[in-house]
Amino acid sequence: MARKRLAQDVYAVILVGGKGKRLRPLSTDSRPKAFLSVTGNKKTMFKTTVDRIRRIIPAKNILVVANKRHSGLVRKDFPDIKGANLILEPVSRNTAPAVALAAFRLKDTSGDAPMVVAPTDQYIIDEKRYLIAIRRGVEFLGKNKNALVTIGVKPTFPDTGLGYIKVHSPQAMDHNIYKVEEFVEKPDLEAAGRYVDSGFYLWNTGVFIFRTNAILKAFSKLAPVICRRLEGIALGAEKRYAKLPNISMDYAIMEKADNVYCVKGAYGWKDMGSFESIKEILRMESKARLT
Numbered sequence: 001m002a003r004k005r006l007a008q009d010v011y012a013v014i015l016v017g018g019k020g021k022r023l024r025p026l027s028t029d030s031r032p033k034a035f036l037s038v039t040g041n042k043k044t045m046f047k048t049t050v051d052r053i054r055r056i057i058p059a060k061n062i063l064v065v066a067n068k069r070h071s072g073l074v075r076k077d078f079p080d081i082k083g084a085n086l087i088l089e090p091v092s093r094n095t096a097p098a099v100a101l102a103a104f105r106l107k108d109t110s111g112d113a114p115m116v117v118a119p120t121d122q123y124i125i126d127e128k129r130y131l132i133a134i135r136r137g138v139e140f141l142g143k144n145k146n147a148l149v150t151i152g153v154k155p156t157f158p159d160t161g162l163g164y165i166k167v168h169s170p171q172a173m174d175h176n177i178y179k180v181e182e183f184v185e186k187p188d189l190e191a192a193g194r195y196v197d198s199g200f201y202l203w204n205t206g207v208f209i210f211r212t213n214a215i216l217k218a219f220s221k222l223a224p225v226i227c228r229r230l231e232g233i234a235l236g237a238e239k240r241y242a243k244l245p246n247i248s249m250d251y252a253i254m255e256k257a258d259n260v261y262c263v264k265g266a267y268g269w270k271d272m273g274s275f276e277s278i279k280e281i282l283r284m285e286s287k288a289r290l291t
Contacts, residue, residue: 004056005056005057005058006056006057006134006135006138008061009110009113009114010057010061010113010114010115010116010138011057011061011062011063011106011110011113011114011115011116012053012057012061012062012063012115012116012117012118013062013063013064013065013099013102013106013115013116013117013118014046014049014050014053014062014063014064014065014118014119014120015065015095015098015099015117015118015119015120016032016034016035016046016064016065016066016067016070016074016120017032017065017066017067017089017092017093017094017095017098031073032067032070033045033120033121033272034046034066034120034121035070035073035077038272039123043077044077045120045121045122045272046073046074046077046078046120047077047078048120049118049119049120049122050062050077050078052124052127052130052131053116053118055127055131056131056134056135057116059078059080059081059082060082060085062078062081062085063085063086063087063102063105063106064078064081064085064086064087065087065089065098065099065101065102066086066087066088066089067088067089067091067092068088068089068090071086071088074086084105084109087101087102087105089101089241090241090242091241091242093241093242093244093245093246093247094245094246094247094248095119095206095248095249096219096223096226096245096247096248096249096251096252096253097226097230097241097244097245097247099117099208099215099249100215100216100219100223100226100227100230101230102115102117103115103212103215103216103219104216104230104231106212107212107213107216110212111212112145112211112212112213113211113212114138114141114209114210114211115209115210115211115212115215116134116137116138116207116208116209117207117208117209117249118207119206119207121271121272122205122206122207122269122270122271122272123269123270123271123272124267124268124269125267125268125269125270126266126267126268127267128267129265129266129267129268130265130267130269132267133151133176133263133264133265133266133267134151134207134209134263136175136176136177136263137149137151137177137209137263138209139175140174140175140177140209140261140263141209141210141211144261145211145213145214146211146213146214146217146259147210147214147259147260147261148208148210148214148215148218148253148254148257148259148260148261149177149208149209149210149260149261149262149263150165150180150204150205150206150207150208150209150254150260150261150262150263151205151207151209151262151263151265152165152167152178152202152203152204152205152262152263152264152265153202153203153205153264153265153266153267153268153269154202154203154264154266155192155195155196155201155202155203156196157196158189158192158193158195158196159192159203160186160187160188160189160192161186161271161276162186162203162204162271163183163184163185163186163203163204163250164183164184164187164192164195164201164202164203164204165180165182165183165184165201165202165203165204165262166180166181166182166183166184166195166200166201167179167180167181167200167201167202167262167264168180168181169200170198170199170200172264176263176264176266177261177262177263177264178202178261178262178263178264179260179261179262180254180260180261180262181200182255183204183250183254183255184201185250202262202264203269204250205265205269206249206250208249208254209263214259215253218253218257219252219253222252222253222256222257223245223247223252223253225244225245226244226245226247226252229241229243229244230244
């Protein structure tokens with residue numbers, strides 16, 4: 001099921017703007033974490049993400065948002081990228097401006113297209129199930145064009161370094177789709193333990209799925225400064241772009257919107273944003289090779 005391509009009008013947006021401050025000095029300004037090879041497959045996080053999403057979305061439908069100084073690194077790992085699909089930020093301004101920038105680009109070229117936004121710092125254990133979760137989210141948009149969809153996974157332990165998604169009910173409303181009640185940032189250990197036990201909370205993976213009209217409408221309503229400054233902006237306008245808020249998608253849009261839904265993924269997931277998580281992944285891979 002997961003190997004079957006999605007509809008021709010579905011696009012992927014891969015974000016590679018993270019600086020990886022928790023991975024310093026391994027991650028640097030000239031080679032941020034997306035372009036590091038830290039697991040057994042020897043591929044960079046970015047290339048792993050591209051190869052994974054290409055199983056269901058063709059290269060011509062994949063956009064990449066990156067800082068202009070990293071364009072060479074993007075092209076090295078993704079030589080098939082179309083020139084117009086590489087969106088280069090003059091300066092990095094977190095995930096909200098990056099997503100809005102990609103949405104405006106897609107709106108101009110492809111109309112009200114579904115877009116799957118994927119970060120690069122994720123370790124996916126079962127890629128087939130991961131792609132199935134994306135497919136569920138895209139299918140949901142067919143019946144709910146204004147929905148803002150994210151993907152969460154069931155927490156396996158009370159992690160205080162991750163964000164959580166609280167769903168309205170532990171019972172799915174439609175094929176593992178849940179209505180989102182709220183987003184919760186990195187809790188303390190006691191709260192995280194309650195979240196795991198409750199059944200109402202999922203780990204926030206930072207994957208988003210929506211149509212361009214829906215997300216641009218959300219930006220216009222909930223983050224109008226970003227919307228006004230980006231609409232029609234020339235990417236060369238560095239000073240204007242630098243004045244954009246440095247804010248994440250969760251803070252700018254998802255935590256404020258009332259039309260947010262979550263696909264519950266069952267694919268095994270690890271955040272790769274810290275040395276601790278990478279060490280755990282390497283231990284998992286080593287154990288798997290020995291069994």
